[in-house]
Amino acid sequence: MRFDCSTDLDAAVDAASAALRDGALVVLPTDTVYGVGADAFDPAAVARLLEAKGRGRDMPPPVLIADPATLDALVAERPPSWLQSMLDELWPGPLTVVLRAQPSLTWDLGETHGTVAVRVPDDERARAVLRQAGPTAVSSANLSGRPAATSVDEAEAMLGESVAVYLDGGPSAGSTPSTILDVTGPVPRVLRQGAVDLATLHRFNNTIEPAGGGAGA
Numbered sequence: 434m435r436f437d438c439s440t441d442l443d444a445a446v447d448a449a450s451a452a453l454r455d456g457a458l459v460v461l462p463t464d465t466v467y468g469v470g471a472d473a474f475d476p477a478a479v480a481r482l483l484e485a486k487g488r489g490r491d492m493p494p495p496v497l498i499a500d501p502a503t504l505d506a507l508v509a510e511r512p513p514s515w516l517q518s519m520l521d522e523l524w525p526g527p528l529t530v531v532l533r534a535q536p537s538l539t540w541d542l543g544e545t546h547g548t549v550a551v552r553v554p555d556d557e558r559a560r561a562v563l564r565q566a567g568p569t570a571v572s573s574a575n576l577s578g579r580p581a582a583t584s585v586d587e588a589e590a591m592l593g594e595s596v597a598v599y600l601d602g603g604p605s606a607g608s609t610p611s612t613i614l615d616v617t618g619p620v621p622r623v624l625r626q627g628a629v630d631l632a633t634l635h636r637f638n639n640t641i642e643p644a645g646g647g648a649g650a
Contacts, residue, residue, distance in 0.1 A: 434448055434597065434598050434599070435585070435589075435598075435599040435600075435601060436448060436449075436598070436599070436600055436601065437601045438462065438558050438600055438601060438602045438603075439601075439602075439603065442558065442561070445558075445600050446558070446561045446562050446565060447565070448598050449461060449562045449566070449598045449600055450562055450565035450566040452597040452598045453470060453471065453472050453478075453562070453566040453569060454472065454566060455597075456471075456472060456475050456477060456478040456481075457471075457478070457596075457597035457598070458470065458471055458478070458481060458482055458485060458592075458595060458596045458597055459471075459562070459596065459597065459598045459599075459600070460574045460582075460585060460588045460589070460592065460596050460598070460599045460600060461558065461559050461562055461571075461600045461602070462556060462558055462559060462585075462600060462601075462602025462603070462605060463497075463554040463556045463559045463571070463605070464525070464526065464527060464554050464555040464556040464559075464606060465527050465554075465605065465606070465607065465609060465610050465611055465627070465628060466573050466574070466581035466582060466583055466605050466607075466608060466609075466610060467573070467574040467581070467582040467583065467584070467585065467587070467588045467602075467605055468497070468559075468571040468572060468573060468574055469482060469485065469486070469571065469572055469573070469574040469588070469592060469596060470482070470497070470562075470569040470570060470571040470572075471494075471569065471570045471571075472566065472567070472569065472570070473496045473540055473542065473567070473568045473569055473570040474538075474539065474540045474567070474568070476540065476541035478570075479494070479540075479541065479542055479543070479570050481595070482494060482570060482572060483543065484595075485592055485595035485596070486572060486575065486576060486577050486592075487576050487577040487578075488572070488577045489543075490543035490544050491543065491544050492543065492577075493542040493543030493544060493545045493550075493570075494542060494543070494550075494570040494571060494572040495529050495549075495550035495551065495552055495570070495571065495572070495613075496542070496549055496550065496551050496552075496568050496569065496570055496571070497551075497552055497553070497554055497559065497563055497568070497569050497570075497571045498551060498552075498553055498563060498568050498569075499553070499560040499561075499563035499564040500553065500560075500564075501520060501521075501524050501525075501553055503568065504520075504532075504551055506535065507532075507534065507535055507538065507549055507551060507568065508532040508533060508534060508535055508549065508551070509532070509533040509534060509535050509536060510532075510533060512530075512532070512616070513616075515637045515638045516530070516616055516621075516637070516638075518637055519634070519637040519638075522637075523629060523633070524552075524553040525553040525554055525555035525556075525560070526553070526554075526555045526628075526629070527552075527554075527555070527609070527610070527611040527612060527627060527628035527629055528552065528611055528612050528614065528628075528629045529550050529551065529552040529611045529612065529613045529614070530550070530551055530552070530613075530614050530616060531548050531549070531550045531551075531613065531614065531615040531616065531617055531624065532548065532549060532551065532616060532617060533547060533548055533549075533617055534547055534548055534549040542570055548615075548617050550613060552611055556602075558600065558602055562600075573610060574587075574588035574591070574592060575587075575588070575591050575592075576591045576592070579591060580608070581608065581610060582605075583604060583605040583607075583608050584603075584604055584605065585599050585600070585601040585602070607628070609627055609628045610625065610627045610628070611625075611627045611628055611629070612625060612626060612627035612628060612629040612630075612634070613625040613627065614634065614641070620640055620641075620642055621638060621640065621641045621642070622641065622642035622643075622644075623641065623642065623643050623644040624644065625644060626643070626644045631643050
């Protein structure tokens with residue numbers, strides 16, 4: 434099914450949320466590129482997401498949430514004060530943060546090594562789906578190795594019938610993905626440079642290493 438968010442947003446959100454709860458995949462617009470999502474707490478659905486993209490368990494998807502307050506239920510420890518200030522200013526927005534996952538969570542996102550990457554997207558359509566469906570594993574809507582989709586047509590051409598519901602939000606705001614910041618080690622480091630630049634991150638913590646600036650980055 435395909436829905437036009439500009440003309441029937443309520444039906445689009447209801448259909449996408451229902452599909453996610455049923456274990457199906459959904460393509461939705463975000464503030465960066467289009468994403469393909471699955472219920473984060475449904476291991477079979479997450480496995481279908483990775484299979485649809487042609488991606489292995491060694492590249493687990495991040496989790497999108499509707500409200501920053503949900504973060505406390507997903508992570509093992511509260512963010513340090515500098516990170517909390519960063520999130521207060523930059524969420525919702527194109528910043529994904531990798532933290533230690535709450536060990537009691539019953540999910541399987543892949544080989545996360547006890548971590549979870551979390552983001553609050555700055556897109557009301559996406560957050561409307563997330564409010565109904567809950568935390569959702571979302572990766573860029575593309576086949577692995579191909580450019581991320583910036584329109585629903587591009588997403589559908591790559592993912593086809595592996596996705597149950599497509600939400601058409603028009604052309605994406607840009608083609609730059611979110612910046613990924615890993616704060617699980619002794620020194621925070623950028624895993625992927627994206628829409629939030631290093632200078633902005635350094636306003637909150639000037640020890641953050643740039644992408645490629647540390648082991649495994």
